[in-house]
Amino acid sequence: MVIANEFDYRRPATLAEATEILTNHTGSVRILAGGTDLVAWLRDDAIAPDLVVDIKNVPGLNDLRLDGNDLHIGALVTFTDLIESDVVNEHAPLLAEMSETVASQGIRNRATMVGNICSAVPSCDAGPVLLAYDTTVHVTGPDGDRTIDINEWFVGLRQTARTDDEVVTHLTIALRSHGGVYVKLMRYGGEDLAQAAVGIIAYPDHEYRVAFGAVAPTPIRSARIEEALRGKPLDDALVAEVVAMVRDEITPITDMRASAEYRTHMTEVMLKRGLVAATERLAGAGPAYGTRLI
Amino acid sequence: MNLKIKVNGEDWVLDVAPADTLLDVLRERIGIKSPKIGCERGDCGSCTILMDGRTIRSCLVLAVEADDHDITTVEGISYEGISELQTLFLENNSFQCGFCTPGIVLSATELLEHNPNPTRHDVQEALAGNLCRCTGYEPIIDAVLAAGRGGTE
Ligand code: FES
Numbered sequence: 001m002v003i004a005n006e007f008d009y010r011r012p013a014t015l016a017e018a019t020e021i022l023t024n025h026t027g028s029v030r031i032l033a034g035g036t037d038l039v040a041w042l043r044d045d046a047i048a049p050d051l052v053v054d055i056k057n058v059p060g061l062n063d064l065r066l067d068g069n070d071l072h073i074g075a076l077v078t079f080t081d082l083i084e085s086d087v088v089n090e091h092a093p094l095l096a097e098m099s100e101t102v103a104s105q106g107i108r109n110r111a112t113m114v115g116n117i118c119s120a121v122p123s124c125d126a127g128p129v130l131l132a133y134d135t136t137v138h139v140t141g142p143d144g145d146r147t148i149d150i151n152e153w154f155v156g157l158r159q160t161a162r163t164d165d166e167v168v169t170h171l172t173i174a175l176r177s178h179g180g181v182y183v184k185l186m187r188y189g190g191e192d193l194a195q196a197a198v199g200i201i202a203y204p205d206h207e208y209r210v211a212f213g214a215v216a217p218t219p220i221r222s223a224r225i226e227e228a229l230r231g232k233p234l235d236d237a238l239v240a241e242v243v244a245m246v247r248d249e250i251t252p253i254t255d256m257r258a259s260a261e262y263r264t265h266m267t268e269v270m271l272k273r274g275l276v277a278a279t280e281r282l283a284g285a286g287p288a289y290g291t292r293l294i
Numbered sequence: 295m296n297l298k299i300k301v302n303g304e305d306w307v308l309d310v311a312p313a314d315t316l317l318d319v320l321r322e323r324i325g326i327k328s329p330k331i332g333c334e335r336g337d338c339g340s341c342t343i344l345m346d347g348r349t350i351r352s353c354l355v356l357a358v359e360a361d362d363h364d365i366t367t368v369e370g371i372s373y374e375g376i377s378e379l380q381t382l383f384l385e386n387n388s389f390q391c392g393f394c395t396p397g398i399v400l401s402a403t404e405l406l407e408h409n410p411n412p413t414r415h416d417v418q419e420a421l422a423g424n425l426c427r428c429t430g431y432e433p434i435i436d437a438v439l440a441a442g443r444g445g446t447e
């Protein structure tokens with residue numbers, strides 16, 4: 001089975017050249033990074049661009065480093081890079097925990113985290129975690145650089161706030177002391193997309209960030225649950241109170257991978273276990289990062 | 295478009311279309327048939343090859359993306375006789391039809407390179423994206439574990 005759609009391929013050597021190509025092109029265009037979604041979509045005829053712009057030769061886009069308290073993650077940083085990074089394992093092990101659940105080794109070696117949120121499928125693993133981190137997305141385009149709050153990033157099914165002539169250069173996460181957890185429900189390891197997923201961060205003084213994946217058209221945050229948790233020590237009654245809110249916060253569908261009822265029930269279970277684990281991790285205890293809670 | 299790649303130590307210069315996948319170019323243009331056409335959507339691992347020493351799924355890579363990169367297939371690790379890992383696959387009956395084997399051998403090669411003494415869990419995780427419909431996986435895991443122990447039980 002071949003890719004039926006014919007397209008031009010460009011591989012700019014600089015960001016300025018990439019921007020120029022994207023700005024001057026009038027037809028449909030796609031940016032190529034790891035390609036694990038893009039090539040599959042091309043083959044499925046789900047997309048038919050007349051130009052593909054490969055940004056892998058643009059220097060500087062694979063930076064992964066700490067700038068003061070800001071974790072800087074370049075657009076070309078792969079899930080394997082995150083898993084193997086000392087900086088990530090020391091300062092944001094939640095990113096490694098999430099990355100380990102993505103597809104398979106061969107995909108993780110190629111797929112980028114930025115690409116994951118640019119594809120913006122409802123089950124994208126990076127979504128809930130980057131939402132919980134209040135990540136900033138940095139893009140550049142014909143009008144220069146701008147930043148997009150991750151909470152404004154996912155605008156619809158496979159749709160983001162990035163315009164077609166913009167390139168995401170990197171993400172920044174403002175780090176402070178936290179405990180995090182990513183819980184992913186899947187049928188089996190090695191390739192499966194999330195049937196439902198929960199990303200949680202616990203900050204000192206009983207402050208939480210709570211996000212869900214695969215249970216709405218985009219990854220979502222729950223302001224209501226975060227508000228209910230704020231300032232109160234986590235106990236069984238409080239967990240029960242917020243778990244009861246889940247049904248009103250999510251809008252899961254029934255498809256070949258899971259029914260809406262199953263997704264809802266499991267999201268409740270994952271929120272419960274995740275809140276406990278994130279709180280314990282904040283205190284330096286709890287299950288080691290990478291331990292499956294489900 | 296012009297494509298310059300090294301495949302198993304040999305330099306190739308080819309004219310390819312942007313829509314040609316690396317898997318198709320390896321098989322049809324270069325004549326290397328060990329990467330298999332399975333699902334062609336990244337799920338099965340039978341098209342696995344090493345690019346610059348790391349496994350990738352060649353069905354999800356455009357050939358033009360491999361420009362200036364170094365590709366190794368199972369042929370490339372077998373020129374001077376089969377590797378110790380491959381010998382252990384023979385001894386442990388780790389394949390039947392063999393369709394999955396090139397991909398699994400390369401995935402296990404990458405694992406052992408980074409983690410010379412993997413646990414059973416490490417092996418299962420590393421091979422989780424390589425499907426096998428014949429063996430039930432256990433003989434494969436046993437062979438990789440044996441290779442990790444330097445070939446001894
Ligand atoms: S053929 Fe590439 S993963 Fe199945």
Ligand code: FES
Nearest residue numbers: 390392426427428
């Ligand atoms: S030996 Fe037949 S698919 Fe694995």
